[in-house]
Amino acid sequence: MKLSKYQVGKRYSKALFEVAEEQNSIEEILEDLKSLKKVYEENPSLSFALAGRSISRTEKIKILDTLKSQFGELMQDFLGLVFDNGRMDCVTDIADAFIEKYDAVNGIVEATVKTAVDLDEAQISHLESVIKERFSVNKVNLTKIVDPTIIGGVIIRVGDQVIDGSVVKRFNDIKKTLLVNN
Numbered sequence: 001m002k003l004s005k006y007q008v009g010k011r012y013s014k015a016l017f018e019v020a021e022e023q024n025s026i027e028e029i030l031e032d033l034k035s036l037k038k039v040y041e042e043n044p045s046l047s048f049a050l051a052g053r054s055i056s057r058t059e060k061i062k063i064l065d066t067l068k069s070q071f072g073e074l075m076q077d078f079l080g081l082v083f084d085n086g087r088m089d090c091v092t093d094i095a096d097a098f099i100e101k102y103d104a105v106n107g108i109v110e111a112t113v114k115t116a117v118d119l120d121e122a123q124i125s126h127l128e129s130v131i132k133e134r135f136s137v138n139k140v141n142l143t144k145i146v147d148p149t150i151i152g153g154v155i156i157r158v159g160d161q162v163i164d165g166s167v168v169k170r171f172n173d174i175k176k177t178l179l180v181n182n
Helices: 007-022 026-042 044-051 057-068 074-082 088-106 121-134 167-181
Strands: 106-113 139-146 152-157 160-162
Touching: 007 026, 007 074, 007 088, 026 044, 026 074, 026 088, 044 057, 044 088, 057 074, 074 088, 088 106, 106 121, 121 139, 121 152
Parallel strands: 106 139
Antiparallel strands: 106 152, 152 160
16 A cells, blocks of 8 residues: 555654654754755755656766755755655655644644734734643744735634634624524
8 A cells, every 4th residue: 555645754754853853953854854845845846856757866866965965964864765765755745744743742833813904013922822822832833814805803723723703704603693593
């Protein structure tokens, strides 16, 4: 049975996380993976070039050596292992899984806040503290989205949980209640 890229990402990231933990280099590997993911996102053909069959192994190794040169020894060894196992197309999945594990271990959550108007610093700070308390975490990485279609209020998404306090939702709830009662 063939593993999905998500499963491959989980397995490789778990192994990398454990080795990085032993070597006290988790922060360094985290930054390396973020940088590597950015390179992959900026160059979508890189994954195809390193994982596909369109170029020779010798050319792939040259590309890989150039890519690896910007990273520390552990990351270079890890990329060599990933390449040797033919999993270079899973690099972004590995990075995502590593970041997810890092965040879970350190009590960090990704949150998206959608509002009708731009928030000031005090409002952002208040929202972060509310999210920290509600989800029992140490840090919140907040992404702000301004969406005038929600009219007012706020929609907060943390993982698969959504707290919808928008005016549009309230209008729809009232509308539903009125339609059910008629």
